[in-house]
Amino acid sequence: MSSNQNQVVVVTGASGGIGRAVARAFGARHARVALLARGEQGLSAAAADITRAGGTALEIPTDVADFAQVDAAAERAEKELGPIDVWVNVAFTSVFAPFIEIEPDEFRRVTEVSYLGYVHGTMAALRRMKPRDRGTIVQVGSALAYRGIPLQSAYCGAKHAIQGFNEALRCELLHEGSHVRTTMVQMPAVNTPQFSWVLSKLPRHAQPVPPIYQPEVAARAVLYAADHPRRREYWVGGSTVGTLVANAVAPGILDRYLARTGYKSQQTGEPKPPAQPANLWAPADRDRDFGAHGEFDDQSTPRSFQLWASRHHGLLAAGGSALAATALAVWRRARS
Numbered sequence: 570m571s572s573n574q575n576q577v578v579v580v581t582g583a584s585g586g587i588g589r590a591v592a593r594a595f596g597a598r599h600a601r602v603a604l605l606a607r608g609e610q611g612l613s614a615a616a617a618d619i620t621r622a623g624g625t626a627l628e629i630p631t632d633v634a635d636f637a638q639v640d641a642a643a644e645r646a647e648k649e650l651g652p653i654d655v656w657v658n659v660a661f662t663s664v665f666a667p668f669i670e671i672e673p674d675e676f677r678r679v680t681e682v683s684y685l686g687y688v689h690g691t692m693a694a695l696r697r698m699k700p701r702d703r704g705t706i707v708q709v710g711s712a713l714a715y716r717g718i719p720l721q722s723a724y725c726g727a728k729h730a731i732q733g734f735n736e737a738l739r740c741e742l743l744h745e746g747s748h749v750r751t752t753m754v755q756m757p758a759v760n761t762p763q764f765s766w767v768l769s770k771l772p773r774h775a776q777p778v779p780p781i782y783q784p785e786v787a788a789r790a791v792l793y794a795a796d797h798p799r800r801r802e803y804w805v806g807g808s809t810v811g812t813l814v815a816n817a818v819a820p821g822i823l824d825r826y827l828a829r830t831g832y833k834s835q836q837t838g839e840p841k842p843p844a845q846p847a848n849l850w851a852p853a854d855r856d857r858d859f860g861a862h863g864e865f866d867d868q869s870t871p872r873s874f875q876l877w878a879s880r881h882h883g884l885l886a887a888g889g890s891a892l893a894a895t896a897l898a899v900w901r902r903a904r905s
């Protein structure tokens with residue numbers, strides 16, 4: 570039995586999308602998983618997923634914008650499942666619209682859920698992990714933690730803010746010599762329900778910007794990060810690497826590129842469905858479970874070579890060194 574089995578794990582945003590896939594993946598290795606989100610249909614379907622996969626599930630309806638609810642959820646998770654080993658912050662919401670079309674209360678709500686929700690989760694986890702001097706916090710981030718894109722101003726602000734606060738926290742934990750770890754996983758575009766239930770003021774149906782990965786790719790990265798939390802950050806997908814490197818080298822060129830392409834690439838050719846729900850203020854899953862996957866299965870890939878390479882960078886470095894040594898030996902022999 571691996572030491573990761575029977576871990577107590579808390580996942581926020583576990584009712585759908587990446588959080589749902591993460592919770593299911595922990596369930597498959599027999600973890601005890603507390604599921605935090607608001608939508609009761611999604612939560613009970615997530616709990617059934619975990620039980621089927623061999624894990625133990627505890628549904629805790631929670632709005633992550635409210636610290637008291639998050640702290641009470643952590644308390645209940647510890648009482649019913651045991652000391653929390655891993656806390657994964659995933660829950661988020663957004664408004665797809667040009668900045669000028671977002672109302673102040675909408676911007677504030679996105680910030681309270683998508684930024685402060687992570688702050689609240691981290692505080693609730695740390696209050697319990699620090700006295701024990703063990704535990705891991707995984708922040709699910711995005712390439713947009715470093716690079717703003719049009720039509721997603723509130724979301725990009727929240728992701729940048731998470732990156733900043735998490736970096737500061739990591740320095741504090743290192744300063745104290747703490748064994749509590751925090752790491753961040755920057756995701757590419759993923760095929761999740763967000764494009765069907767986030768409040769959209771766009772004329773056409775929102776879509777992830779290709780290449781699109783399936784949520785199971787994101788889940789594999791989160792579990793790997795949870796098992797190897799000493800690394801400060803993980804980048805998932807070649808598109809994330811490309812965006813982050815290009816943004817570090819030539820952000821001005823990217824501004825112009827995104828100004829030209831960013832509106833079209835974030836919308837399909839179809840009009841926005843007139844009855845599309847919005848999950849900003851209340852959950853959208855009242856009449857059905859949305860699940861982990863969104864509507865873009867036919868365009869999404871279940872694998873990432875870059876993620877494999879990131880997980881095996883020691884092996885790749887060793888292989889590269891061996892190749893270089895062989896080439897040098899061959900060259901020397903040819904010269905002698």
Ligand SMILES: NC(=O)c1ccc[n+]([C@@H]2O[C@H](COP(=O)([O-])OP(=O)(O)OC[C@H]3O[C@@H](n4cnc5c(N)ncnc54)[C@H](OP(=O)(O)O)[C@@H]3O)[C@@H](O)[C@H]2O)c1
Nearest residue numbers: 582584585586587607608632633660661711758759761763
């Ligand atoms: N999909 C992508 O392309 C992509 C790309 C990069 C990064 N990410 C990151 O991955 C994470 C998940 O994204 P996703 O696409 O999987 O999102 P999603 O499909 O929209 O799922 C969001 C989850 O958050 C929950 N949630 C929303 N508001 C909440 C609130 N106030 N309190 C508690 N839970 C709340 C939702 O459940 P309820 O509505 O039931 O509460 C749902 O479980 C986010 O942090 C996002 O930044 C996603």
